Amino acid sequence: MFQPVRVTRASDGIIHQIKESIFGGELRPGHALPSEKELAEQFKVSRITVRDAMRVLESQGLIQIRVGARGGAFVARPSAAPVSESLTNMLRLKQATLRDLVEARLLVEPHVASIAAQRATPEDLRAMEAAIAAARGARTSGDRYFIPSSVAFHLALAEAAKNPVLFFAVSSFRALFHEALAALLPADDMADRAIADHQRILEAIGARDGGRARDLMHEHLSYFAARVDGAGKPARTKRRPAAG
Amino acid sequence: MFQPVRVTRASDGIIHQIKESIFGGELRPGHALPSEKELAEQFKVSRITVRDAMRVLESQGLIQIRVGARGGAFVARPSAAPVSESLTNMLRLKQATLRDLVEARLLVEPHVASIAAQRATPEDLRAMEAAIAAARGARTSGDRYFIPSSVAFHLALAEAAKNPVLFFAVSSFRALFHEALAALLPADDMADRAIADHQRILEAIGARDGGRARDLMHEHLSYFAARVDGAGKPARTKRRPAAG
DNA sequence: AACGTATAAATATCATACATTTAGCAGCGG
C-alpha cells in the first residue's frame, strides 16, 4: 500500500537529475557540467557523493571526464561502445556461444543491408567505399589484420540503414564477434574474400537492390560463420579450464 | 607506434582485475567479494578508489551491492537490465523515434518466435501459459495496466528461443517500447487484443508451427505499432517543449 | 620564434571520522 520513501544513496538522485537535464536537452553533447566542487555545493552533498554519480554516468557513456585545467565533465556524444560493452559483459556472464552470436547476426544484418539499399545517402556510399579502400590498402601493405577495416564497412552499412536501434544492435554483435575472431589466426584468404564480398554488397546497395544486398550479406556472414564456428565454442577469448 | 603506458586511474585497473575474475569463472554469480576495506588493502589503494571501481561494476550490472551486516558486493546474475538501460540512454541521446524501435522489433521478434517454436521446452510453454493466465487475472481484477504481464509473455517467448544474444536484444527493445507505451492511456481493448494474440502465438509454438508463430507475431506487433505510432514521436516519455 | 617553466584549475587519491543500514543475537515477557 505504501511506497518506500527515499531508498538510500544520494548519488542516485544526482544521477537522475543530470540524466533528466541531458535527455531534456538542457545539456547537449559537448556541454560542460560544473566542477565537482560546484556540483557538491549545488546538490548540498560532499564531493564524494558527486564523484560516485559521475563514475556511473561516465561508465554509462553519458558524460566524459577530462582531468587537468579546463577539464571536468562533458556531455558525451552517443556511442555504441557502452551498449556494446554492456551486452558483452552479460553474454560473457551467461556464457553465450559463438553460435548464438552468429544466429543473431544472420537474422539482423541481411535485413539491415536491404534497408540500407533503400536509404543509403551518397555520403553513406562513400563511407562504405572508403572502408573497402582502406582494407585494400592495409592488405597490400602487408597488414594481416583486416578486422578494423571490416568493422568500418559493416558499421558504415548499418549507419546507412538510418535506424539507430539497429545500428546499436549491429555494433554490439560485431564487437563481440570480432573479439572472438581476432583470437584465431587471421587467414589471408579470409581477408581477400571479405573485401570481395564487401565490394559486391556495396554494388548491390548502390543499385538499390535490397533483395540482392540481403542475399549477399547472408552468404557473406554464412561463409565466415563456417570458418569461425568451432561447434559451439564459447564467445570468449580466454578458454576456461576443461571442467568449466 | 608506442602505446601509452598507465593511463591514469587506478580504479580502472581494479575494475579490470575484478572483471577478469568474474569472466574467468573464479568468481561466480552469487559469490561475495571481500569488503571494501579488505579490497583496499589487497589492491594497496584507499577505500575511495575501491568504491569508484565498485560503482562502475555495479552500474554495469556485474555486481550487486548490499548495505548493512552481511552486506557487501556480490557477483550479479546475468540480467538484461543494464544492457537495456545502456541502449535506452543512447537512443535518447540520439533521439531515436518510436518508428525506429518498431522497425527493429518487427525485424527481430517474429523470427525469434519461429525459432522458439522449434526449441521451446515444456517449461517454456508453461511459463508463457502462466504469463497469459496472469494477464487474464489482472484483467478480471480490474487492473488496467496489462503491460507487466505482456512483458512477461514476450520475455518467456524470447527465453524459449534459447539464444541469449537474441534474448538480450528483445529485452532491450521491449523495455524502451513499453516505457513509451505506458505514457499513453492503456486502452481496455488493447489489453484484450494482446491477450488473445498471445494465446494464439502460444498455440502455434506449442504446435511447433514456426511459420505461423512468425506471422502471428508480426501481425501482433504491427497492430500495436499502429496504435502507438504517432507519426514518428520521439521514443521518450517526457515530451520536449515545442521548440525542442 | 622556440623552448622551458611557473601557475592555476580540475580531477584522482588518501586518511580519518561519522552516519546509516541491516542481520543476528540476547533478553524480556507472554
Next chain:
DNA sequence: CCGCTGCTAAATGTATGATATTTATACGTT
C-alpha cells in the same frame, strides 16, 4: 515455547580536509 524489543557488530554511505597528478595557459628566457 513463542514473539517482540532492542542491542550490537559489520558493512556500506557520506562528510571533511588534505595531498598528488594532470594539463591548458601564460610568462619568461634564450
